[in-house]
Amino acid sequence: MPEVIFPGPEGRLEGRYHPQKDKDAPIAIVLHPHPQFGGTMNNRVVYNLHYAFHRMGFTVLRFNFRGVGRSQGEYDQGIGELSDAAAALDYLQSMNQNAKHCWVAGFSFGAWIGMQLLMRRPEITGFVSVSPPANMYDFSFLAPCPSSGLIINGSADRVAPPADTRALVDKLHEQKGITITHDEIEGADHFFQDPHMDTLIEHVTGYVQRRLTEGTR
Template identity: 40%
Template sequence: MKSSPSFSVVTIDDLRGPAGRLEALLNPGVPDAPYAVLLCHPHPLGGGTMHNKVVYHAMKAFQSLGLPVLRFNFRGTGLSEGTHDYGQGEQDDARAALDWLERRYGLPILFAGFSFGSYVGSRACCGDARVKGAVLLGAPAHAEGRDYDFGFLSTCTIPKLFISGTRDQYGPVDTIQSVVAHAAPPSELVLVEGADHFFVGRLDEVQHAIIGWTRSHFLDAALP
């Protein structure tokens, strides 16, 4: 890519899922970007939205590389229509966002999600030929009475980056290591020493990991 990254943000009014309009924001990226990015937010019942700090910093990491980034609120969150569907309908919301990105850019897509968003989004994206890589931030094992089974990743052969804190209260290190070990290769795990589930005070390390992984797996090969 030769153009400089664009740091503007645009409100999207035409993203609709099965439950209705989905509130969304787009960082447009550079004209010659080789990939587009979809970002999914943490659990709405815990206050998660597309404005979550981890999601925002992940967006900034991809934006710094000149990639267009789409964030949206799941059904029933913020101004999005519909009601929360406990991770089922939210997968359809993510698929609707993939469709929107395809219509807008016609580019291969990278997925990133935080916590609940990492689970719901990766379920929707793995197996979709349009999605070429996935970043799972703070992948949860058990959170607020909810269990998450990432066994489906055993057949997900796109490059995957897991970023977790060593003090993640919802994803103990040994559990996340097991998830990564049982996921189809290529899969990488970055452990942020001392970080909790929300990476408080360590978001710069999260951004660094995303940028390095994205460059090495996707952008370096796209350079002339």
Template identity: 35%
Template sequence: MLGRPDAHLIDGPAGALEVVVETPDLPDGTAPIGLAVVAHPNPQQGGTMDNKVVHTLVRAFVAQGWQTVRFNYRGVGASEGGWDEGRGEVDDLLAVVAHHRTDPALRDAPLALSGFSFGGYIAAEAAHRLSAQGQAASPLVLVSPATTKFAVPQVPAETLVIEGELDDVVPLPSILDWARPQGLPVTVVPGAGHFFHGQLGTLKQIVLRHLKALAA
């Protein structure tokens, strides 16, 4: 199922936020499984919502029937504001969630969060904040979360964490050191670097298998 992309601006904590919403092609009268929001890598290193790993995550969620949103943090693309070292970027993600949950079809639907690199930190931190408010974000799918530069919080046991064996931006030992105290499994893609060049198909299949298993 290919999503129907809808690009527009919504109100965010620091001004307008640029979002792209992809709705799965479902039979008439069938609602999406839930809302999935995907966070992009560090804008200080050129990360945007057009990143290939972000697109891969979006395609996996849409294929499984999720209404999926990717967005640019404050100061990126058409989003207003400026870099806030991760603090405001978490607020941006939460604003995206709150905005799209005003849709009656999504208000009480499951919420999935996902992110790549810095976006993995943002998604994990947002899930942590939501949990403290009694709101669950599940599934949580993190690809190479930025454990070397940010204090990525503990995550639920069912979180899917994917890492490239040859990642030289967020090295595998750093991911394992973060996951080990939590008893958290890590799915390692042999031969893959940080951006999963030549391995995006494998990445998508790992996420699809996880989402299908949860839906079974």
């Protein structure tokens, strides 16, 4: 498990970094759920997303937001966490300057941060947003959404109700030039408890591989 410590806006950030041998391999960062509700980079969804991207040939970084684990700083309402994500992407890019593609994946709170990062970083070519909490956070900044991506949630999600996720997807579907793919996994809750974790990873893997084959339009 390659542990890394890299500079963040409020001090050191702790991460796990898995490179590929191929120097121009695509890169991905994976963002964890809410720090104040037990979210860490070792969350099961985040961990499984990390290894799914690595199996697909990505060099991958997941990390702890400020104040989590060995990462310095304190929780900052999402503002500082977005800066942390930008610093993590900077670090990943500095180590992989020949990467052809750049993806961001996030779960729950991490999905909200990931979508904001998408707006700031035009080099991001694709995203995976798992259980985005559209009932808790304003996603109206996605106007227009700059990249195609996958939004995936469970039909039995009580933390981020499916109706709110569908409303978010409907808004994004109205935008031209991008394609938002929406998968709702029947019976899955917010955390994709077994047996739904395997289904989640199958959907994500299928989507990302299809996009890579198409040249990540």
